[in-house]
Amino acid sequence: MPRHIHKSAIMGTDSIWRLLLRFSGPATIAMIVGSSYTIVDTIWVGRLGTDALAAITLTHPLVMILLSIVMGTGVGSASLIARRLGSGQYQEASKVASTTMTLLLIIGGLATAITLPYLTGLLNILGASGSVLSFGQDYLYIILMFAVVETFYMGMGHVVRAEGSPMYASVVHIIGMLTNLVLDPILIFGWGPFPEMGIAGAATATVIARSIGAILYIYFFVSGRSSAKFRLSNFIPRLKVLWEIYRVGLPSILRFGGFSVLMIFINRVAVGFGVTIVAVMGVIFRTNSFARMPSLGITEGALPLIGYNYGAKNLNRVGEVFVKAMKASFIWGLLCALLALIFPKQILSVFNSEPQFVEQGIPAMRLFAIVYLTMGARQIPSAFFQGIGKGLPALIIGLAREYLFILPLIYILPRLMEQMGLWITFPVSDILGAVLGLSWVLFESRRMGIRFRFFYPSKRSATEVNEVEPK
Numbered sequence: 001m002p003r004h005i006h007k008s009a010i011m012g013t014d015s016i017w018r019l020l021l022r023f024s025g026p027a028t029i030a031m032i033v034g035s036s037y038t039i040v041d042t043i044w045v046g047r048l049g050t051d052a053l054a055a056i057t058l059t060h061p062l063v064m065i066l067l068s069i070v071m072g073t074g075v076g077s078a079s080l081i082a083r084r085l086g087s088g089q090y091q092e093a094s095k096v097a098s099t100t101m102t103l104l105l106i107i108g109g110l111a112t113a114i115t116l117p118y119l120t121g122l123l124n125i126l127g128a129s130g131s132v133l134s135f136g137q138d139y140l141y142i143i144l145m146f147a148v149v150e151t152f153y154m155g156m157g158h159v160v161r162a163e164g165s166p167m168y169a170s171v172v173h174i175i176g177m178l179t180n181l182v183l184d185p186i187l188i189f190g191w192g193p194f195p196e197m198g199i200a201g202a203a204t205a206t207v208i209a210r211s212i213g214a215i216l217y218i219y220f221f222v223s224g225r226s227s228a229k230f231r232l233s234n235f236i237p238r239l240k241v242l243w244e245i246y247r248v249g250l251p252s253i254l255r256f257g258g259f260s261v262l263m264i265f266i267n268r269v270a271v272g273f274g275v276t277i278v279a280v281m282g283v284i285f286r287t288n289s290f291a292r293m294p295s296l297g298i299t300e301g302a303l304p305l306i307g308y309n310y311g312a313k314n315l316n317r318v319g320e321v322f323v324k325a326m327k328a329s330f331i332w333g334l335l336c337a338l339l340a341l342i343f344p345k346q347i348l349s350v351f352n353s354e355p356q357f358v359e360q361g362i363p364a365m366r367l368f369a370i371v372y373l374t375m376g377a378r379q380i381p382s383a384f385f386q387g388i389g390k391g392l393p394a395l396i397i398g399l400a401r402e403y404l405f406i407l408p409l410i411y412i413l414p415r416l417m418e419q420m421g422l423w424i425t426f427p428v429s430d431i432l433g434a435v436l437g438l439s440w441v442l443f444e445s446r447r448m449g450i451r452f453r454f455f456y457p458s459k460r461s462a463t464e465v466n467e468v469e470p471k
Contacts (some may be wrong), residue, residue: 020324023301024034024302024325025170025382036177039286042283043351049187050275051135053132053352054279055136055283057282058127059123059139060285061265064263066111068259069149070151071154073155074157074158075300076245076249078161079303080241081163083310086310097221098239099236099238102236103155108147111147112145112147116141116145119141123444124263125239127264135199142200142204143203152217153213154210156214156243172213172217176210180205184201187204248391248394251398251399254399255395255398258403262403262410279352280348280357281422283348283361295333302380303386315448315449316450319452319453322380323452323456326377329379334372337369341369348362367426368426371427377437379395385397397433400432401429401430401432401433405429406426
């Protein structure tokens with residue numbers, strides 16, 4: 001039996017907890033490492049002052065719009081590859097992997113061509129002015145100049161994990177993170193023979209680190225480590241493959257991209273309360289993003305397991321994956337909530353120790369503890385529908401939080417409660433989004449015959465195993 005059949009078949013036969021650890025564990029590490037780029041940049045940029053922190057806060061939505069397109073492409077490809085492997089269509093899985101590479105390069109090239117000529121105007125729209133605008137120009141120019149590196153690096157991890165090699169993707173992300181960690185202070189402050197580059201040094205360190213990661217992904221595919229078989233004709237995008245990728249990936253694009261667009265409006269609301277509030281919000285969102293990565297990693301790891309078992313028509317295991325992923329995500333969220341409640345001052349001081357910054361950030365940090373508790377309940381329902389190939393419910397669930405809840409609340413609550421209304425908007429929206437997602441999953445699962453149980457037996461019967469063993 002070919003090697004790649006063995007690698008994919010375990011998704012239908014092995015213990016769910018073991019599979020979640022194998023797929024979500026490396027995915028979680030990859031997500032944490034990926035998020036560490038912004039965390040490390042924020043820590044060192046914070047040494048340059050509040051204006052520099054505000055600059056990377058205001059530029060972040062533009063970068064995230066690009067990455068949302070990449071994430072949606074990667075999620076859609078991962079779901080399609082997993083379903084093709086689950087149904088034994090190995091050549092079709094290879095075609096999807098090849099097409100994904102082409103798409104990522106096209107997305108990166110278009111991002112550079114479209115944004116660089118209008119960089120100053122874009123920053124004005126984002127709310128930057130004065131020294132904040134100058135910091136933003138220095139940082140964003142370098143990031144966007146090398147957008148192709150960014151898109152390829154961020155997108156290929158999904159493909160590698162979906163075909164059964166999640167550990168390699170994690171190693172690549174760890175190498176990139178360590179490179180960024182070392183280069184950031186050297187290039188920002190000009191240690192040793194290197195010139196002082198300021199905020200541009202943070203962007204340069206990120207580009208170098210992700211270039212190394214992109215090269216390692218190329219090596220993975222050309223060295224024979226991948227189970228995919230590449231042909232030149234497979235790199236030409238076909239409408240059928242594009243439809244299948246974006247039918248599932250579009251919810252992720254619109255969810256994360258929609259929130260990024262919404263963040264532009266949120267930032268402009270925050271600017272009305274002063275540069276310090278913008279800086280606080282940037283740090284809060286980055287710590288929230290960092291805390292959310294393990295939950296998102298669990299979601300990413302669960303998606304191919306749901307897709308494979310749904311493709312293999314093993315609905316019992318689909319339900320088991322969903323429940324156990326929810327449990328793992330909630331436990332992590334509870335830990336994060338406790339840390340935010342007990343140590344808000346210490347967390348904020350890592351980024352900037354100015355008294356006004358810390359004082360205004362403490363209530364926001366504590367309110368975001370509620371957000372941590374709902375992470376899994378917001379993310380995993382959308383992945384459930386993506387895994388079974390139903391993009392529309394995932395799309396609606398993903399967009400509801402941003403457009404049905406955050407958008408009206410961010411307009412109303414700050415007018416009624418000023419700064420506190422700005423912070424309260426997010427936990428309220430997350431709770432409403434979680435209720436919607438879980439309710440929809442329960443309704444749809446009953447219709448499909450998928451049953452959820454709080455406890456599952458640790459061992460599966462021989463009959464169940466045989467049902468999903470490849471013939």
